[in-house]
Amino acid sequence: MASASTPQEGAKAARHFIHTYVDEDDDNEADSPLRRAYHDSIDRRNTSSPSGQLPCIPVPSTGSSTSSSSKRQSCTPVSTIGSETDSEDDDKIPKPLGEVGRPNRGGYTLRVVLKWKDERYHEIKSFINNLVDSKLDGTLPLGKQIKEKVDAVREAAAVKFPILDEYQDQWATNDFIKCRLKGRQVALRKAELERQVAEKKKKSKA
Known part of the structure; x- marks a missing residue:
């Protein structure tokens, strides 16, 4: 046989x-x-x-x-067309259309789309903001940051708050980072302008 x-x-x-x-x-x-x-x-x-x-x-x-x-x-x-199982990431929450912080220009407000309780939202936001301030360059946008440092922020945030892993490609974490970096850049530019104005006033009095 x-x-x-x-x-x-x-x-x-x-x-x-x-x-x-x-x-x-x-x-x-x-x-x-x-x-x-x-x-x-x-x-x-x-x-x-x-x-x-x-x-x-x-x-x-x-x-x-x-x-x-x-x-x-x-x-x-003979063959198999496609796959019976989707990737694990496909089961996660997709990113909304548009850009964060631009609700009137085709984007969205992060706090609104996440639909978290205020306490959770502020706790996670505060934690990520502290990570951004300590690990990333506040003068640069997310796309120009050192990848390894950004990954470290994402990983630390996901470990502390596993709910962040429920979002495709960690878009919720990325949006928190983007918003913080943007706020930091605005604050730094404002501080620089104030410094320049103060310096001009000082020279004019001399």
Whole structure:
């Protein structure tokens, strides 16, 4: 009796079958029952298979036995279209359209879209703000920060508040970081302008 073939051997046999008996007969496509059966199976899959997987087609047994059992045909899927399981990130909360802090210009307000209780929102915001102030450059936007430092902020925030991991690509954390950096830049520019004005006044009095 022929030994059971492994999944790899079955797949190899399927590819050999398709190449030899289905794809090879290009000049006599209309006269090839195997080719018609193969393409009919694809048509049936397109119209009736909810799983997205191609139906099985008969594959001759690769066993060497001459007994009647060796003439039995195994059924091996030709291919699989797509994947049955989505990536883990696809199950997370997607980012809203537009940019944070621009509710009147096609964007949104972070506090509104998160729909957290005020206590939780302020606790997480305060924690991330402190991380940003201690680890990132307040004169630069998020896109120009050192990646490793930004990753460290994201990781520390997710460890402290696992709820942040429920958002695709950590967009909620990114928005907190963006808002803090923007606020820091505005504050620094304001401080610089005030310094320049004070310096001019001092010179004018001299």
